[in-house]
Amino acid sequence: MLELEDVRVRLGGSAILHGVSFTVAAAGVTALLGRNGVGKTTTAKSVLGLYPATGSIRLDGRELIGLPTHAVARLGIGYVPEDRGVFAGLTVAENLRLAEPREQPKAGYPRVYELFPVLEARAAQPAGTLSGGEQQMLAIGRILLRRNRLLVVDEPTKGLSPKVAAEVARALKEVAETVPVLLIEQNLSVVRTLAGQAVVLDTGRVAHRGATRDLLADPARTNALLGVSTARADPVRADTARADARGGTA
Numbered sequence: 001m002l003e004l005e006d007v008r009v010r011l012g013g014s015a016i017l018h019g020v021s022f023t024v025a026a027a028g029v030t031a032l033l034g035r036n037g038v039g040k041t042t043t044a045k046s047v048l049g050l051y052p053a054t055g056s057i058r059l060d061g062r063e064l065i066g067l068p069t070h071a072v073a074r075l076g077i078g079y080v081p082e083d084r085g086v087f088a089g090l091t092v093a094e095n096l097r098l099a100e101p102r103e104q105p106k107a108g109y110p111r112v113y114e115l116f117p118v119l120e121a122r123a124a125q126p127a128g129t130l131s132g133g134e135q136q137m138l139a140i141g142r143i144l145l146r147r148n149r150l151l152v153v154d155e156p157t158k159g160l161s162p163k164v165a166a167e168v169a170r171a172l173k174e175v176a177e178t179v180p181v182l183l184i185e186q187n188l189s190v191v192r193t194l195a196g197q198a199v200v201l202d203t204g205r206v207a208h209r210g211a212t213r214d215l216l217a218d219p220a221r222t223n224a225l226l227g228v229s230t231a232r233a234d235p236v237r238a239d240t241a242r243a244d245a246r247g248g249t250a
């Protein structure tokens with residue numbers, strides 16, 4: 001599906017990725033994990049052609065490095081950035097309309113509204129007045145209007161209550177039944193629920209690759225790589241774990 005090989009990125013004169021190599025599975029969710037500032041978002045943006053990279057990034061064998069972002073998107077990679085990228089001054093309906101494919105403008109709506117009924121109920125509301133969770137649903141809904149081969153989703157549950165985070169995770173799980181997802185996520189309870197495979201970055205390098213279950217079953221390894229104990233990775237205490245991951249260990 002998506003293969004990264006020896007991907008290197010320099011930003012502002014500093015080397016940020018030092019030769020990242022991993023594969024995103026052709027089905028389900030692959031989690032991209034790591035402490036703050038290790039290069040997860042940089043990796044995602046490199047895939048999207050938003051940062052200049054060297055090495056190789058291939059989608060079903062097709063080289064993406066060197067392609068402009070619009071060409072990467074046209075090849076079928078949908079991206080939900082960390083800041084969600086919704087247009088605050090436009091209504092929910094207008095945000096969705098801007099994301100429609102020209103060929104089949106209305107085709108994706110039933111699925112989006114089925115996954116996120118709140119978006120239909122709030123169609124006329126400016127996106128900037130939605131809650132954080134609703135904005136996340138809108139951001140995911142926007143990319144579901146297009147037929148994608150891969151979704152890259154950056155920290156979709158960041159800042160959400162455990163209940164809303166679980167709702168977003170449930171929707172992503174359903175989405176991943178038809179489109180593979182590369183998911184950047186710090187909430188280990190979400191990772192545990194969604195991701196079959198996990199890749200862990202540490203200062204611009206891959207520190208671990210393998211089944212999520214195996215990683216999370218090894219508290220010492222999880223703690224060493226992520227700075228959080230898996231004992232905290234249950235839904236009730238997920239927010240605490242995330243706060244710890246952000247604050248204490250970068």
Ligand SMILES: Nc1ncnc2c1ncn2[C@@H]1O[C@H](COP(=O)(O)OP(=O)(O)OP(=O)(O)O)[C@@H](O)[C@H]1O
Pocket residue numbers: 011012016034035036037038039040041042043
């Ligand atoms: N445009 C930029 N110019 C210079 N340095 C940058 C730029 N973007 C990111 N960096 C640096 O690259 C490093 C990796 O950042 P990145 O956002 O990829 O990390 P991350 O793993 O996604 O972190 P977080 O979990 O906090 O979102 C950080 O040290 C960051 O300061």
